[in-house]
Amino acid sequence: xxxxxxxxxxxxxxxxxxxxxxxxxxxxxxxxxxxxxxxxxxxxxxxxxxxxxxxxxxxxxxxxxxxxxxxxxxxxxxxxxxxxxxxxxxxxxxxxxxxxxxxxxxxxxxxxxxxxxxxxxxxxxxxxxxxxxxxxxxxxxxxxxxxxxxxxxxxxxxxxxxxxxxxxxxxxxxxxxxxxxxxxxxxxxxxxxxxxxxxxxxxxxxxxxxxxxxxxxxxxxxxxxxxxxxxxxxxxxxxxxxxxxxxxxxxxxxxxxxxxxxxxxxxxxxxxxxxxxxxxxxxxxxxxxxxxxxxxxxxxxxxxxxxxxxxxxxxxxxxxxxxxxxxxxxxxxxxxxxxxxxxxxxxxxxxxxxxxxxxxxxxxxxxxxxxxxxxxxxxxxxxxxxxxxxxxxxxxxxxxxxxxxxxxxxxxxxxxxxxxxxxxxxxxxxxxxxxxxxxxxxxxxxxxxxxxxxxxxxxxxxxxxxxxxxxxxxxxxxxxxxxxxxxxxxxxxxxx
Ligand code: NDP
Numbered sequence: 001x002x003x004x005x006x007x008x009x010x011x012x013x014x015x016x017x018x019x020x021x022x023x024x025x026x027x028x029x030x031x032x033x034x035x036x037x038x039x040x041x042x043x044x045x046x047x048x049x050x051x052x053x054x055x056x057x058x059x060x061x062x063x064x065x066x067x068x069x070x071x072x073x074x075x076x077x078x079x080x081x082x083x084x085x086x087x088x089x090x091x092x093x094x095x096x097x098x099x100x101x102x103x104x105x106x107x108x109x110x111x112x113x114x115x116x117x118x119x120x121x122x123x124x125x126x127x128x129x130x131x132x133x134x135x136x137x138x139x140x141x142x143x144x145x146x147x148x149x150x151x152x153x154x155x156x157x158x159x160x161x162x163x164x165x166x167x168x169x170x171x172x173x174x175x176x177x178x179x180x181x182x183x184x185x186x187x188x189x190x191x192x193x194x195x196x197x198x199x200x201x202x203x204x205x206x207x208x209x210x211x212x213x214x215x216x217x218x219x220x221x222x223x224x225x226x227x228x229x230x231x232x233x234x235x236x237x238x239x240x241x242x243x244x245x246x247x248x249x250x251x252x253x254x255x256x257x258x259x260x261x262x263x264x265x266x267x268x269x270x271x272x273x274x275x276x277x278x279x280x281x282x283x284x285x286x287x288x289x290x291x292x293x294x295x296x297x298x299x300x301x302x303x304x305x306x307x308x309x310x311x312x313x314x315x316x317x318x319x320x321x322x323x324x325x326x327x328x329x330x331x332x333x334x335x336x337x338x339x340x341x342x343x344x345x346x347x348x349x350x351x352x353x354x355x356x357x358x359x360x361x362x363x364x365x366x367x368x369x370x371x372x373x374x375x376x377x378x379x380x381x382x383x384x385x386x387x388x389x390x391x392x393x394x395x396x397x398x399x400x401x402x403x404x405x406x407x408x409x410x411x412x413x414x415x416x417x418x419x420x421x422x423x424x425x426x427x428x429x430x431x432x433x434x435x436x437x438x439x440x441x442x443x444x445x446x447x448x449x450x451x452x453x454x455x456x457x458x459x460x461x462x463x464x465x466x467x468x469x470x471x472x473x474x475x476x477x478x479x480x481x482x483x484x485x486x487x488x489x490x491x492x493x494x495x496x
Contacts, residue, residue, distance in 0.1 A: 061206030417459025
């Protein structure tokens with residue numbers, strides 16, 4: 001079996017600086033369509049020199065260009081132009097994203113691209129309401145606090161939802177007057193390359209640039225460049241450590257949106273049908289490749305067997321296949337190596353004393369693509385690798401619990417702390433549980449509700465800093481305190 005390509009991508013993908021191809025200078029990297037395993041494009045890697053040129057372009061746009069000093073009204077116009085550009089090109093961008101990620105096209109069109117456009121609208125609205133501060137605490141003086149753009153932002157995006165995640169960073173960086181250099185994952189460069197090409201047509205020269213290549217080469221060169229003032233990273237925890245260490249040498253502030261191993265706690269007092277839908281959505285949407293997945297499903301023992309039985313039945317019926325088909329629910333995983341890693345956790349679960357509940361195999365009937373059956377295991381304990389490691393695929397790990405305290409203890413017994421889910425219609429249970437959960441986000445009786453004004457980010461190794469309205473404003477601006485006397489003040493006259 002083979003599947004049609006969503007779009008014929010350009011044969012070669014390059015970075016883009018000031019509307020022209022970046023210098024490259026590195027090796028050629030293949031880009032594959034995950035649904036067939038076929039190479040569909042070649043990426044030119046940007047080496048240190050090419051990265052430096054992109055940073056210099058962003059630097060010049062910041063240091064000499066009008067961008068940082070633009071009026072709010074003009075910047076809102078520019079953000080709105082970015083939004084309209086995305087909306088006018090949803091189909092092409094979604095198809096390019098599908099071709100590199102294997103995510104379901106219908107979802108990319110309806111959610112990811114719409115969200116990408118909304119990211120620009122959100123920050124346009126946010127800056128239209130931004131308020132300043134002034135103080136007159138000391139008589140005869142007016143002190144104002146203004147927020148000013150920081151400079152050049154290095155924006156590093158992962159492969160699991162490239163456009164949706166990168167546009168949050170781009171929109172925020174630009175809204176607060178910074179210029180930017182974006183580095184997508186080398187596996188999924190196509191939609192972001194096209195997006196930046198389109199946005200460069202509506203933005204002033206140098207404001208937004210893109211470099212491409214491997215993280216260890218292009219990404220590392222970008223983070224280490226002395227012309228970079230900020231780093232915003234979404235990706236794995238180990239990569240986050242490396243990036244923060246490198247940025248730390250230049251004393252450059254970072255936000256880190258890292259991994260997760262989120263507990264989805266289902267009490268007997270929950271609406272079991274809704275909790276089941278929520279658990280399935282929590283682990284199988286976006287092909288299971290999301291930091292916020294509810295990947296550890298903790299179910300109260302008195303409903304455990306029934307809940308797991310129904311989950312298995314539904315998981316076995318999830319439609320896996322062609323990302324272009326409207327009824328597909330789960331597409332292929334992002335790469336061959338990633339698929340093998342995800343499937344490797346079935347053996348790890350067994351070795352650690354757990355048991356396979358459903359799935360656990362490659363869907364060879366679907367050809368050479370990286371398809372697996374939606375999978376669930378019963379862990380022997382929360383110490384198992386399938387309960388501790390981020391698997392990042394359509395792979396749920398089930399664990400029973402008896403009391404709310406036990407559920408919280410299991411939920412918190414992880415190096416991560418991104419999201420927790422709680423399902424219960426008993427208010428005291430919800431109120432007793434949520435404050436004890438060590439995660440940056442708690443969703444009660446709903447999966448994945450992202451409120452952009454609210455901070456999003458993780459405790460522990462799930463992140464440093466937050467993304468969201470005020471959190472982004474704090475990160476992407478410097479605060480400046482200016483004090484002016486309202487009349488000439490009496491000065492001490494040294495040496496008079
Ligand atoms: P990686 O950490 O491997 O890579 C993320 C990005 O960083 C890629 O662009 C990568 O480039 C780049 N990179 C890798 N090494 C370096 C380096 N030394 N210096 C600079 N850049 C580097 O993550 P994945 O792409 O594999 O994404 C999956 C991970 O992202 C998961 O762990 C997931 O939890 C996390 N994630 C977190 C989210 C959150 O909001 N908390 C949201 C989504 C994902 P390249 O790929 O080209 O090597």
